[in-house]
Amino acid sequence: MRYSSESIESLVEQFSRLPTIGRKSAQRLVAHVLKMTKEDVERFAKALLAVKERVKRCSICQNVTDDVPCALCRSDKRDQGLVCVVAESNDILALERTGEYVGVYHVLGGVISPLDGIGPDDLRIRELIQRLGPDAKHVIREVILAVNPTVEGDTTAFYLAQLLTPFGVQVTRLARGLPVGSDLSFSDEATLTRALAGRGPL
């Protein structure tokens, strides 16, 4: 059914554009918004806008951040010579949860997948190469490839290893402790810690 209020109808439509939200869920969310106080709604709307206005991509690691470079890339408590390459920003959350990793990151923004029309040029690989170049601020000793062990993840890791090795950097891969085809961001901390500790050449 459609609402007689145009503004309600428009909000339902906006909510249902979000992933995993159907029209029914959108209607439930709108019903909830109608019950919220004006202050709460304002905070919510501001948070939405702030994400768009303030969040940028880190010029070094390509992760999402408010400040450029991001806190991790600026930190002197992190080992700036150790870079862990992940497919998505969410994978960083999983690795940070382990509390064991002391290096920094690089976010590719996906994996190579011709079926999805994604080639190396669509990923932030050029930015990774820049970090290894002569103009880079830090000397990188080791690059850990922490992409999911799917067919696409493995192939992306192989591609990167071929590309990075000539730079004289050590390239390693997370140990195969992760179940085949599993998702990094769904792995538990203990498994990820073991995979990190047991990393080796491809």
Add this chain to the structure above:
Amino acid sequence: MIVHSLRLRHFRAHNDSRMTFAPKVNVLHGQNGAGKTNILEAIHYLCLSKSFLTTQDRLVLRVGAPFFELTGAFGGQRRSAVEVRLHFDPKKGKHLFTNGAPIERVADHVGMLPVVSFEPGDITITAGMPGERRRFVNNILCQAKPAYLEALTRYRRVLRQRNRLLMMAKRQGAAPDKATLASWDDALVQHGSRVIGIRAQFLTDFASFLHDAYRHLAAMEKNPAMSYSGSVSAARSWKVGAIEQAFRKQLAAAVKREHARGQTLVGPHRDEVKLTVDGLELRRYGSQGQHRTFGIAIKLAQYFYLNDRLGEPPVLLLDDVCDSLDSRRAEALLLLLQSDLVGQSLITAAGLETIRRFVPFEAGPNQRLRVHAGAVSVPDA
């Protein structure tokens, strides 16, 4: 493994049929179209989540019914008493349950309830295109070796990705990016070589089972053989390292042709399993009788092989098998089914003449069921 009982609801000719089975030979007889084969198909469904006749679940749904549901009680060594239920609804899809609990990954279920089926259409295994023989080998290995199912699934994914890359480049009239293609080549070789290695090892192991099957069928020919041939036949041994090396070489040699065609031309998806009897290639030179004997022998060999690998006799499903054999072979087969070498079997037949001569039903471990217009009954002796 044994299937104790079965219920079919809205499945093909059956509206709601229930039946129990004997531990040795179960003969399902009745006119063609009465629903005999449906019963074998239902058991196959419960064991492997699919039919041996079609890949489309919709086609087995009884006309006008909103869903079909199969329930079977099984017993065996790998799984003691287990009730398997399969529910299909065209809107919600197919769902499998064991003892009431949903099965998340079909791959975990495949191989738990081993089954071997023969149906007259299987003649394509010996007479059809290479894909039919690959499918036969895949079917056995997916039940016997989880590592194979895993390698094959990954290989197929790599193949689709690599084909897309080649096709896109072809459309743009350019060669694919060298480094990207090299990465897919590596994945193709890695998973493809595992598939080839397991297949080749399997054919070596399978030879003695095939010989035994020929002997049991009292076949005239003495020397049936299956050999692996195809894109990497140049491999000097079936060790994975040697296969990978040969695979890479073949791939390099095919570069130009692959770019021109925009698809992968080398790999286990194009390989052939050659069948020969007494040195002659069956597909080219085999007589109709030789095809029939090989067709049934290969299934019996599959039965013995799975029994050996899984440590448990599969359920043997034989559709219209007596019509496919001359009387001497049929007699040999029916006696074999009653021997200690075979566990439970279900066999369909239009008439009982041949079977009644060799299988006693009066008492003991055998049973006959009459199937008429989608209903099952136990006839009076």
